[in-house]
Amino acid sequence: MRAVSIKNGKGPVDALYIDDSVSEPELKNGEVLIRVKAFALNRMDLMQREGKYPVPAGTSSILGVDYSGTVLKIPPGTKTPLQEGDDVFGLVKGGAYAELLAAPVETIFLKPKELSHEVAASIPEVxxxxxxxxxxxxxxxxxxxxxxxxxxxxxxxxxxxxxxxxxxxxxxxxxxxxxxxxxxxxxxxxxxxxxxxxxxxxxxxxxxxxxxxxxxxxxxxxxxxxxxxxxxxxxxxxxxxxxxxxxxxxxxxxxxxxxxxxxxxxxxxxTTLRSRPLAYQGKIADIVKAEILPKIVSGDLLHPIEKVFKLEEIVEAHKLMESNKTTGKIVVTIP
Amino acid sequence: MRAVSIKNGKGPVDALYIDDSVSEPELKNGEVLIRVKAFALNRMDLMQREGKYPVPAGTSSILGVDYSGTVLKIPPGTKTPLQEGDDVFGLVKGGAYAELLAAPVETIFLKPKELSHEVAASIPEVxxxxxxxxxxxxxxxxxxxxxxxxxxxxxxxxxxxxxxxxxxxxxxxxxxxxxxxxxxxxxxxxxxxxxxxxxxxxxxxxxxxxxxxxxxxxxxxxxxxxxxxxxxxxxxxxxxxxxxxxxxxxxxxxxxxxxxxxxxxxxxxxTTLRSRPLAYQGKIADIVKAEILPKIVSGDLLHPIEKVFKLEEIVEAHKLMESNKTTGKIVVTIP
Structure with missing residues (x-):
């Protein structure tokens, strides 16, 4: 599959490249396979790219913690009301800068049809x-x-x-x-x-x-x-x-x-969020689902998007975030 | 009434003296009047005597936060199962180095007959x-x-x-x-x-x-x-x-x-305990009552007394605490 890789494992912004030969993620217990349509950038992605962010143990080395996309595969026995083909978005501990992603069910949301994949992808981490x-x-x-x-x-x-x-x-x-x-x-x-x-x-x-x-x-x-x-x-x-x-x-x-x-x-x-156990993140997901998501859909809460890039423009996307001049979210789509 | 006062309001250990002309405490809402039989020393008493401990607003300027004694007076309308004449002990925000004490009902315990006033007085603060x-x-x-x-x-x-x-x-x-x-x-x-x-x-x-x-x-x-x-x-x-x-x-x-x-x-x-609201202290009192007090009475928990002094020996009692050589509690009785 295609994913964003980093030359030599870590480096400056120009070390990022589109890698066609990345292995598909293996699903752990409680995970489903997502076809990613969009992912958002976060400041810790810059630190992680530079080798300055301690990624939680067992986490994908691929950048990216929030995504929007479609459920491709739900292993038998997985406890979830989701169905294959559902449009969803959510939070992962890593791996979102890729076409295919293993995502834990605790932090997956059904994507409201009023939200584009670009907006949905940029909601969870924030x-x-x-x-x-x-x-x-x-x-x-x-x-x-x-x-x-x-x-x-x-x-x-x-x-x-x-x-x-x-x-x-x-x-x-x-x-x-x-x-x-x-x-x-x-x-x-x-x-x-x-x-x-x-x-x-x-x-x-x-x-x-x-x-x-x-x-x-x-x-x-x-x-x-x-x-x-x-x-x-x-x-x-x-x-x-x-x-x-x-x-x-x-x-x-x-x-x-x-x-x-x-x-x-x-x-x-x-505190850091990414290192937290899934049960904790699931508790946060419940609050976001009940208190916040309906108000983003209705427009009562402002959630600005700064700019949307295509996957091939990942270097430009990181450069924009490094500029420290943005206020809204930076999103990347994978068509 | 008799109480321990400090010459000039604050000072070294020799500034402590038995004062025969201290006014009786006025009862605030939710307080009962106690005839104190024993009180315990705490390290913060030394700091307070030296003027180095910020006493919570509205607190008696008399030293002492834990006591054992007898209920002398319960104002009409006070919500408490206690009765006049009960032997009790408990925690106050100040005023325990005295014959008479105003104590809030939230932090009063009935004294088990197995415990002497000396032991009971030394339990609450610790x-x-x-x-x-x-x-x-x-x-x-x-x-x-x-x-x-x-x-x-x-x-x-x-x-x-x-x-x-x-x-x-x-x-x-x-x-x-x-x-x-x-x-x-x-x-x-x-x-x-x-x-x-x-x-x-x-x-x-x-x-x-x-x-x-x-x-x-x-x-x-x-x-x-x-x-x-x-x-x-x-x-x-x-x-x-x-x-x-x-x-x-x-x-x-x-x-x-x-x-x-x-x-x-x-x-x-x-954290400090003394500055906490009474409701918080009452919650702690409930834990002490349920979990701890029965085990002190039964001897399953060790609660050592270092030495018991008479009221007239208050200077010696403070000197012993200042020596930093004790492990058990120092208690003073008021016959």
Whole structure:
């Protein structure tokens, strides 16, 4: 089958190529075979391509964690209401940059006919991650306040909306430009009581902006950036506040004051989604199915697509993501 | 009434004195009046005496959080099965170093007749704290492994036994002497599958001892010491491990690697019991009542008393605690 491979196993963007001679995936127990029609890019794909992302044990070495396509084969005895021929989308631990994919039934969704394969493929990783970091790890509760770093990222866009579904009081979001501030403001949901306050980190100090608007601080911080923000994050958390570390794009050696962590009863929680057991991912899938998917279909939740590429343009697709200039999802189709 | 006061509000041990002219406490809603027969000392009393412990808002400025005594007065309308004259013991947010005490009904226990007031008074803070840090904050589960720093402390003695009730695989405990190692080994419960491994921090490196016995590390670390251990704690935690910061007796400015916290999905959780809402403390009380108290009465759980003083000897009692040489509880009686 055709799949995206990496010359010498890892390397820069130009190491990516279309490989015609990749073996078809073998189905493990509980997996079905998918003919992939579209897959989405995620930031960790860049890290994995460069050999900097520790792929969970037993995972395909092929890039890609979310896909949309058609069910080709369901082994006898597999527990699933799916049928061969169904249009589906979902999340896998790896292998989505390929024509054929082994996908676990726990994290497969029937594709609503209102959604194209391009849109469907770009939903799982973003919304699973937002759900995981905000609701599961962050334990965000109705009426609490949120700070999301990198608020104009795809996960930021999802989490800012999700926090509104849970009646956030304030959502603060750091972004890198005034145009991204405007984009974040547009995430205000109809009839939501939430006050969304974007912060341009190039011209404003987030601690000051938060103290001015919400002197008591915030309950939950979700941070895909890491090092540079950590000490300030701890300083701005309320009693019982939670700092969720979901990425570390900057220096990862950080300092903090243990006494403040104790007296404010803070929680610092590191997380990754991809390494989680399937049962955990299945629980997240249930939340996404019930709470989120219907609202994406109805248009009540915004889920922007930045650009769609063809498989042959995979290098251009990775280059666009590396540019750090996009806000919507980058998708690749396999006709 | 008589109570222990502090000359000039805070100071060294000699600032403590018996004050004959302290006003009787006023009962707030949900509180009953107790005639205190005994109270126990806790390490935070020393910090509070020195003005270094932030007492929760609305709390009595009198020292002391656990007591045993007799119910003197229950205001009409108070929801409690207790009756005036009952012998009781329990936890308060402050005020126990006094003849009369206002105590909330949520955290009062009927005193089993098998327990003296001296023993009963010394139970709540220790066992509430052990329950809180191990089960609630630490989320310790059957079959997991624990590292407890300061394992020969009163809370350590309680937590090491509690972990065995939850079928701990390994319990590692740092202590300051070989005689304390022996004391910790004696905490092995009958028929417990747990392997208890005390570590003398003056002659052994805890990271090495743990790696040798349990190469994968530990699931939960409970640390009343803080700064000096923090980086090593993070290094020895398993995937999904939890580091519970319940004290900081050393330098509190610590460094750590955010990337390790993310990839191992670690949780660093600060906590104090005294600042918690009454509903939370009531929940802990229910666990102590059901799981622990019957086993202290039956002698299946060890709860050592170091020494009992009279009220007039309060200075000597504090001096003994300051010596850092005790393992059992220090109790003061008010005849």
């Amino acid at each position: 919304w699973f991650t937002a759900t995981q970091v905000l609701l599961e790890v962050g334990e965000f509760k109705n009426g609490e306040s949120l700070l999301f770093h990198a608020g104009a990222s795809a996960v930021g866009i999802a989490a800012i909306q999700l926090a509104q579904l849970h009646n956030a009081k304030y959502v603060f979001a750091t972004v890198g430009s005034d145009s991204k501030k405007e984009a974040v403001k547009k995430l205000q949901l109809k009839n939501s009581p939430t006050k969304i306050i974007p912060i341009n980190y190039n011209s404003e100090e987030f601690v000051d902006v938060i103290k001015e608007n919400s002197p008591e601080g915030v309950d939950v911080i979700i941070d895909p950036v890491g090092g540079i923000y950590f000490t300030r994050n701890v300083s701005i958390l309320k009693l019982d506040g939670r700092d969720v570390v979901m990425g570390s794009m900057t220096d990862t050696n950080v300092k903090f004051d243990l006494l403040a962590v104790m007296l404010k009863r803070l929680q610092i929680k590191g | 066992w509430f704290t052990a329950t809180q840090v191990l089960l609630e904050v630490g989320e310790f589960k059957n079959g997991e492994s624990l590292l407890f720093h300061a394992g020969a402390s009163a809370v350590g003695i309680a937590a090491i036994q509690l972990a065995q009730l939850h079928n701990a695989k390994y319990v590692f405990a740092t202590v300051g002497s070989d005689s304390k190692k022996e004391a910790v080994k004696k905490l092995q419960l009958k028929n417990s599958p747990t392997k208890i491994i005390p570590i003398n921090y003056n002659s052994e490196e805890f990271v090495d001892v743990i790696k040798e016995n349990s190469p994968e590390g530990v699931d939960v670390i409970i640390d009343p010491v803080g700064g000096i251990y923090f980086t090593r704690n993070v290094s020895i935690l398993k995937l999904d491990g939890r580091d519970v910061v319940m004290g900081s007796m050393t330098d509190t400015n610590v460094k750590f690697d955010l990337l390790a916290v993310m990839l191992k999905r670690l949780q660093i959780k600060g």
